[in-house]
Amino acid sequence: MPNSKNTVDYVFVFLEIFAREGGIQSYVKDILRAYLELFDSAEGKSAEIFLLRDSSKCENPFSSDRLQFHYLKTLPPWLGRVKLALALWAGLLFRRPQHVFCGHINLAPLVQVFCQCLGIPYTVLTYGKEVWEPLPPKQLQALQQADSIWTIGRYSRDRVCQSNGISAEKVRLLPCVVDGTIFDRDRKPPHLLEKYNLGNAKVLMTVARLWSGDIYKGVDVTIRALPEIARVFPEVKYLVIGRGDDLPRLQKLAADLGVGDRVIFAGFIATEDLPDHYRVADAYIMPSQEGFGIVYLEAMASGIPVLSGDADGSIDPLQDGKLGWRVPHRDVDAVARACIEILNGLSDRADPRCNGEWLRECTLAKFGKETLRQKLKQLLEEAEKVKT
Template structure:
């Protein structure tokens, strides 16, 4: 059994680390889901009797009233959301400095590039190494100088996909200053994972078919935020493809799961194209109810630009054929097209052609048991734990025996 010791009493000879995130409980999204999986995996690893590591987690925009299933003796959380926002940032910086001075963590994990300059500024004088977590669009474009410097000086950089890793390296290589020499050895790919016990195959739930008026329909589904600045998700492109898809499948309908300020624009687009009766806006669906919604789908369609795309994994684990963009991190969950269709993300004609192929069901990529099997072989939660084990393992390697 792991000795129940307060984190304030941890010996300086014992490894510990510090996680810093913008938020992981107060909003939904791929980054938040990934961060929660990291913490879940960390707890799974630290539950082993030979690895009693403890960590603190600082949350800039989460408040104490959030629902947090990870609070434990091995993960202690500080919720620093404060109004006005500038005061919260000040509290975050003060708490970070206090943790660095008092706990002397073995490493700091910076959960977003926006936090990197502060973490660099406080960690470097104390000789504490830090790792920056990167996901997608936030690092695909050339970064301002202060973020470049923080990247250069980080001990390591996590990326969730080959595409994000390569885009980040290319953006540095495109600059002309001396900071371009970003050591490729810094990069570690720590991919997303899927909960195989939650996202499972099954029949289409009759109560949901009836609720959304989908009985007898061929069903396309997207799960995405509907915020105006997230239009890259491709919901509008899929709506534009519906008239063409309907020529082959007159009973096609499109279920859009998510909420945000872009919904009125999308609804108007559907009306203008004469497909309003084919588009169903389901609104927000809690994570625990997502799997049964995926099971409604004949195809999961998101011609997007994703850093990775956790939703693709969830759909594939439910045995649902998938359509994604062809120039983003979705290459990883779709295993370079082996498990799904990849098309130009703003090309509604290409989306229509691919959707018709999927709905015909004649391709190997529509084999539902096979899709699930191939996905779990590479992206199970256990795979994530194994990736993190190699990163978090103490220097005295025989302390961790799984």
């Protein structure tokens, strides 16, 4: 039977979902989509979602009778944090959810205090770098005292446990997934080949934030590798999709290395236009340090070979290297060699990691949308059994 209007099944608390683009935001949207697919209006699984940095002006396709959103963005930022605390406390006190899901470690101390005062079990969602190193005392305590921890893959699970003394038994995996009906194999879109002047090029591509604080994405490493790649493949070009304050440095680096004409900075591309941009690529190159790397799934579902770092969460989407190339993430020579191998493999078809149909099948078999739905259902059922 549905709950009465004064109660709610779950509460979720996130920093933001809609105000900016990024891997975490994309992942959370996939969770919300899976939640709505799992619970139709007849099942009565209602949830309230508190958003610290989103406003009601943000476009939100998930609002429904199953999901009620509270937008708390306020300037100055400290006032927004106060509003979140007051709204969350009132929501927990009067609505008494079965379980609270804290969407970021930065919010965990607040959630811990409120939930323990009211006897409500809580789970902390983690993603990557934010929990890979020893945490400050308050965040550490909130994580250690959580009833469970959800994370996106094996690497992040192992790092958070090793760095913060967390039992692996407390951690559950809720993997990133890809929609194979959106990202699929097709011919290179002529309008994009013309737009970016890629007609006869071998195209390497990266989709990443170009922020000075995110140089780990490896765009600069790939640019440095281009001169060596171009000696073997003179027609190579590098399409970089993303925006950020590191763009001037990257543009200067390309010019200084004499490859400025080979690097196309496409800027921000709307989500609905990304599938066509993947189809332009011959290889997806991101020697990074990812918590997981949804972009690798998107590329492989599009039949595109991939290169990642070798010491991060890409171990899951690349299935321990079975599906792609994993190299030291700041090693320019290793990136150049791997890119040359990939482009050669596309020509001679000897390496299965360059077989687009096989890449797609292997990716969707393990990381299709149904995987997320079933895993979310399992974890929510586990959460309902927790007693404080």
